[in-house]
Amino acid sequence: MKKTGVFFITAVLCCGIISAAPAKKSAVTANASASSSAWIDNAQLAHNKAGSVKVYFTKDISPAGIQKVYVALGRKAEGKNVAVKVSTGEAGGNNYLHASLIGDFVKSIHGTIVECNTAYGGSRSTTAMHRQGAKDHGFTSFANVDIMDEDGSVSIPVQNGRHLKEAMLGKNWTKYDFYVILSHFKGHAMGGFGGAIKNIAIGMSSAAGKMNVHSAGRTSKRFVWQTPQNDFLESMAEDTKAVTDKLGSRVLYVSVMNRLSVDCDCDSHPAEPDMHDIGIVASLDPVAIDQACVDFIYASPDGKSLIERMESRNGVHTLEYGEQIGLGSRTYTLVNLDK
Secondary structure, three states: OOOOOEEOOOOOOOOOOOOOOOOOOOOOOOOOOOEOHHHOOHHHOOOEOOOOOEEEEEOOOOHHHHHHHHHHHOOOOOOOOEEEEOOOOOOOOOOOOOHHHHHHHHHHOOEEEEEOOOOOOOOOOOHHHHHHHHHHOOHHHOOOEEEOOOOOEEEEEOOOOOOOOEEEEEHHHHHOOEEEEEEEOEEEOOOEEEOHHHHHHOOOEOHHHHHHHHOOOOOOOOOOOOEEHHHHHHHHHHHHHHHHHHHOOOEEEEEEEOOOOOOOOOOOOOOOOOOOEOEEEEEOOHHHHHHHHHHHHHHOOOOHHHHHHHHHOOOOHHHHHHHHOOOOOOOEEEEEOOO
16 A cells, blocks of 8 residues: 555654564574575566666675676776765664675775764764774674764755755765665665665765755754655655766665565664565666565565565655656666576
């Protein structure tokens, strides 16, 4: 069921303070490679229609699997400073992408882990706490960690935005020559799902920028919980397009589909996944990679809970609107690297 009116949140569901759902018995272990992709007929992926955009896939959720999809993209993360945008995870949670999974890849491209502080409490709302959390979760063991909005925001224009006039990013974002958007695909209490687009629109926005997106451009001074749902979803797409327009070919996207909880990694007590892991996808198109992940969930025999979460928040509208404004394509060609 689609909900297009005002979406009310009466408790802080997505910031690591209150869990959105009671924990369920886990179907998989944290960051394990048990995969249900063998059960999925890729022909059942709704938007896999011989489009011009390629999405690469492997069911191998391992350091080697990440390297495989990265090489397949044919675009190297190059430059003096390479940023890897990944969630370092809320304290108490365990679904973030672990150091043992992504560390070798980040080191191989000489990447710096980049994050921005949250705007709504939790253990990552200040730079000091955020740095400590990144250390506790092992990220500082293989890379430098830059909290990009430690010294505030930098603004870039949103062209022809229905809601936003500007995207407010962490001030340090201009330091980097190339961005790898390394996302953990999962559900989300507000957006329905979190993937590449959310990892940019929320993850790369400063605290003020997060307020700007969540309020659909109404304010960057306080957090607004009562924003019309589609306005919020469209604002994420507009923010992301402003960023990708600036980056041009200096960005690529890798998303890992494991620990598929209905809740975000920004939740300190997320619901346990009740479906199996699927694999790793990669693309040069943020809409296509998110659409492929959504299609995999719909094609999975055990995706019911996550489908309900996405539909209850009308999450696919982010992709509908993203395609409409030229952010990317919902139609893609899946290239299975395991064949």
